[in-house]
Every structure is written in structure tokens, then in C-alpha cells.
Amino acid sequence: MQHTPSSRRRSRFPLVFEFLIWSLYVGCYKYAQYLGEAVPLSLTTKENFPYPQLILFALVATLYIVPYYRWLVPTLLQRRRYVVLTLVSLLYLWWAIKLNAVLATVLFRPVAGTGLLLDFYTSYHHLNLQQLPRLANAQITLLFTDWLAFSCVAFVRLAFQQEARRHQVEKDHLALQLEQLKTQLQPHFLFNTLNSIYGLSLAGSPDTPRFILLLSELMRYVLYDSGRASISLTEEIVFLENYFELEQRKYPGARIQFATLDSTTVPPQVPPLLLLPLVENSFKHGRHHHTEHAGVEATLTTRPGQLCFTIENDMLPEAPRATARRTGGIGLQNIQQRLQLYYPGGYELQLSQPNGRYRAELTITLPQ
Template sequence: MKLKSYNMDFPQVFELGVWLIYVCLYKYSYYSGLTPTIPQADRLWPFPELILYAIFLSVYFIPFYRIIIPRFLATNKHLGLLLVTIVYVAFISKISNLAVNYLFMSVRGESDELYRFYYYQWQSSLNQAKYIFAGWNLDVLVTDLIAFSSIAFVRFAFENERRRYNLEKENLQLQFDVLKTQLQPHFLFNTLNSIYSLSLKGAAETPRFIMLLSDMMRHILYNSSKELVPLKDEIVFLQNYMEMEQKRYPQSTFTFQLAVEDSTHLSIPPLLLLPLIENSFKHGSHRLVDQAYVNMVLKIEKGNLCFSVENSVYKNPMTKQEVGGIGLPNIRKRLQLYYPHTHQMLLKENEDRFLAELTLTNL
């Protein structure tokens, strides 16, 4: 199973938004308000190059929020992060201001209308550089620190959530692999016994059941490694599974009702429905008494899937039966990952029957 990939995730969008809204709009507006009173300053967007100026003044924060903050947060060194932040702001911000103001002042002639602005900013940055822990332009520095630190914290929180999601996904994949390894030997052993009995009797349907077994094992081995498989393939697998079990318990009644409009375009995670069926065959009364039943119903209407499995139950008061195993917890976790807000699974049990109902919406 593979995680879905996106061209741009939320931290990238958030970071781009900070640069566009805060740097290119807010800081541009701040610096354009400091320009001398000249005709162009009365326009709606006076001196567009101040956007580039604001960007250059903010570039020094990139290593801070992309490298320094994540490293300290990852090691939980919060006090160290505070000290590094003070030193970084005290020295790097002033060095950056000096370099940027000198660069923009140098490319402007003294007769240029923005030269006085850059010259004033250059002089201000020189005066600020004389002091180590003072002389900052707090109007800009505080908002810079808040805006760019928020990018780092958003990225850190998002990466932690993605890491947790990946670990949960990997853990679920391991459980799913265990489920497959449990299914294959158990199912293969029982089915081979049934086929062996047929062969001893010289039954004409022996080749058919061999082919059914082959198709089912092929589905388990190859399709179960995919993230999604066509729903019609899963239906065929479940029908074959039901037919195999019916052969093992000929005195019981197993039914599979389909009410499907069109499943050609629908896909679901492989073997998603199997634990519900396996649970019915594992705990159903057909293992102990004749005339038992397992009824499956699969309905698809307007992109909604409803799957139910009902089986008769034989309760021995001397023994305590537990419903489930690795199968039901596995399907719950897979449903939460694949259909976090579009699924519902209900389990109902009384004295003589057990019912499992699964609903998936907006497939």
C-alpha cells in the first residue's frame, strides 16, 4: 500500500502564503510608507521594487525557520532554541540589513527618487549595528519573528503528524500481512482437504474447485499488495470463497445476494471485506450443527456500498467464544485510514445470530 502523494502540501502552501501576504504586502506597505513625499508615492502601488527589497530583507530568516528551529524542536532543546534565537536576531538580522541596504543604495544614483530612502535605511542600519543587544527596529523584527517562526512550527507539527500516519500505516500493513499469512495456510489446508475428498469420490467438479482455489490464491498473492483493486474482482473472490465453504459444509446454507447497479468504476482496498466473512465462518454454528446459515448481502447504490454478513450462532454455556481476532481490529484500522469520515461498521449479536454491517459512502 502506498501513501497518496500531492504536488504541494499544507506547510508549503502556508509558507507561500506568509511570503505573499506578510512579506510582499504587509512589509511592502510598511516600507512604502517610509518613502519620501514625491509624486509616485501617491499611486496605488508606488515603487513596486520595494516588494523585492522586502523579500531581500527577509531572506535571512529562511535558514532560521527551515533548519535551526526544526533541529532544536526535534531534540526538545527549547532553552537552547531561545538562546540561539536571541543570538541569531541580535547579529544576523543586523548583518542582513547592512548588506541589503548597501546593495540597494549602491545600484541607485544620487539623483534617483528612492536613493534618499535607501540612504536613510543604510544609515539607520549602521547606527543599529553599533549595539549588540539593542538598536533593533522592533516594528519589523517582532512581526518577522512571529510570522516566520509560525512556518517552522506548522512544518514541525505537520511532519510529526505525517510520521505518525506513516508509522500507523506501516503497522497496519504488518498486521495485514499477518492476516494474509494466517489466511493462506488455513484456507489452503481446508480447501485442499475438500478437493482431496472430491478426488477420492471421482467427483466431476474436482477440476472446477482446483481452478477456484488457483484464482483465489492468485488474488491473495498479487492483488493484495496493491493499494486499491476493482470491486468486481473482490466480489468474484468472495463468491469463490463462499462456494468453497459451501462445499465444506454441504448441510448448511450459505448465500450471497448482490444488488449492484454498476461496479466497473469502483475500487476498494484489497481483502477489506474478507475479515467480516472469515469471522462468520470461524464462529458460525455450521461448524457444530447442521441447518446453519451464513447470509451475505452486498448493495451498491449511488456510490454507496452496504455490505452485511449474518450467521447463525450456537452457544455452548460451557465455553466462552470470543468474536474476532486480528481480522476485525485490522478492518477497523483500515477503514479509519481509507474512509475516515465515510464509513460505519456495526456488530450486533443475540442468542442465535450475529450480524456485521459495513457502510461506505461516496466511493
């Protein structure tokens, strides 16, 4: 089964977005807030980032928010506990920011030396320590901006996780659909070929041994090789060549031809049995069943990035409404569904009746 690159790897955007919030919001905005509290405006230097230790302090003083957006929000949102999320978030954030500030100042006071930073850490420590058991909170502005910034991170992470899960469900559903379509096709093919070998055996045809050998090769391919997600186009071509030979032996006087035109250096990978419904359809409804002056002709052309398969058969003169009947068969329904699953938006199937012949032309844009 072909997958686009986006389906193979998970998006890194949530991680990049989270890194930007920590860098720009915490490393710049919160650093500027702490710098304004620690250093009077009259003493501010012209350096771009004076007192860089405050950047580390801002990062450490914001660690309390990690359990909130990494665990609390996604867990309760997935369980649809919205009221609980609101109450727990309010209680947690209101006191966690004060406790985190106390612990951060304890960590940074020993390395502050003397001067403005030590004074800032000391006053900030005592302020938050006094308010820790109380309802008061001197960091309401920072608390609000922390909540706003990291709630965005939480929702971005959650949205991408849900999208990844949805994509996985679609992927699993696609695999089940494809398996169902293949198992639908296999008994249909076996039924048709057994009818053919039954007719030859009744007629006592000398081609019966070769016919049985070809049927054995075809059934081996259908039952075993078609279980793979994709195969080399070369294997599919060998299968079709055997099929056409089998039909030619059934109707030796008919004009049954299969040609390949290949301009690629490496055979592309294709879904197994993809072309079989079109081939079966032409042999089933062709006029060669009744007269030797008729036939089935097919051409498979491969170019870099493209595959084109064309098959024509002479129609019975009394079947002007053949298209309506044939488009409702299991074979054509099967290939339409499989094409939509394998190559959504990347194929074109045209069915026409030029000059008393039925023509099916399939063009596929192959993934690179």
C-alpha cells in the same frame, strides 16, 4: 489502501502564510516605516504608495531574516538546542540586520537619482555602517517586529513539517498493520480448506477434481492477488462465488446461496479478502454440517458510494452462546481491525441472531 485527499498532498498553508507575511508585513508595514523616515510628513503625497522603490528596498533589507527562519530555527529546535537557539538568534539578528541594511543601501543608492531617497539611503548607510562594529543598534523596533513576524513563519512551517512526518509514520504503520492482518488471514484460510479437501479425499467423492480446481483458484487469489492494496469488486465476487461453490459441493444437500445486486456503473475498488472472515465464520458455525435442512445465504449489494454485505446461517440448537464464542475468533477480530484501518468511521457491522439464525450485516460507505 484507500487514502483521503489530505493524505495525498501536502498542505500549502505554510507557503501561503509566508507569502502573506512578506507581502503585508514587509511590503506594507516596513515600507511605511522607511517612508516615514525618508519623506517628511509635510511632503507626503496623497498617492496610496508613493516612492514604490522603497517597497523593493524593504524586501531587500529584510533578506537577512531568511536563514533565521528557514534554517536556524527548525535545525536547532529539532535538535532541542533551545539555549543555543536563543544565544545564536540574538547574536545573528543583532548584527545581521545592520549588515543587511548597509548592503541594501549600497545597492539602491546608484538608482535613487537625486532628492529625498538618495538622502535617505546615504544617511541610513552611514548610520548602520558606524554601528556595525558596535553594540548599538538604531533598528531595535524593526528588529523586534522582524523577529516576531518571521518566528511565526518558522513555527508554522515547523508544525506542518512535523504533522507531515507524523502522518507518514502513521501511514507506514497502517501499511504494516494491514500486511500483518493479511498474512494472519492466509494460513487460517488455507488450514480450513485443506481440512475440507482431506475429508472429500477420504470419502472418495467424484467432486474431488473440481474441488481441487476451485481450491487452486482460491489459493491463487489469496496468495497472489490479495497482495495488492485494492482490487476491483468484480474479482472479489468471483472469489466468493468459487468459495460458495466449493462449500456447496461439500454439502450438496444444504441450501448455500450467494447473490449480487449491483446498481453501479463502475465496480468500486475494495481491499482484498475483506469479506472472507464473515463467510468463513458462517460456514464454520452453520448447522448445515449436521443436517440438510439448513444453509448459508449471502447477498452483496452495491450502490453508488455504498456497499452492503449480508450473510445468514442456521445455528446449532445447542449453541445459545454462539455470539460470545464467535466474536472472539480470529476471523471476526481480523475483519474488525481491517475495517477500522480501511474505513475509520465509515462502516457499520451488525451481528444478530433472529429466529435461530446467525446474521452478519456489513455496510460500508465507499470513498469517492
